[in-house]
Amino acid sequence: MVTTDAIEGIVNQTLRFHYDLFADVLYLRLLEAEDAPTIGEITDEGDILLLDEKTNRPVGLTMISWWKRFGGGDTLPDSIREIQQRIEPVAGKLAA
Numbered sequence: 001m002v003t004t005d006a007i008e009g010i011v012n013q014t015l016r017f018h019y020d021l022f023a024d025v026l027y028l029r030l031l032e033a034e035d036a037p038t039i040g041e042i043t044d045e046g047d048i049l050l051l052d053e054k055t056n057r058p059v060g061l062t063m064i065s066w067w068k069r070f071g072g073g074d075t076l077p078d079s080i081r082e083i084q085q086r087i088e089p090v091a092g093k094l095a096a
């Protein structure tokens with residue numbers, strides 16, 4: 001039996017995402033800053049905003065309980081397309 005535990009991809013050639021299905025954690029990172037050292041800052045929502053250590057510019061975001069909060073609740077997504085449709089708006093905000 002084949003199971004999928006994570007999905008990865010790139011949004012608009014600017015941002016990489018990694019979604020851990022079982023932990024329900026979405027990791028977002030700007031491609032141009034993938035190797036930049038960062039400092040994590042907890043947001044009011046309980047997510048972790050990654051700031052470039054040198055410029056203090058947002059370069060990534062770790063969203064805890066992402067699907068439960070912004071997707072379909074406790075039921076895991078049943079298609080990659082469904083996940084992509086939910087990631088795109090979040091990615092757009094970070095990339096802006």
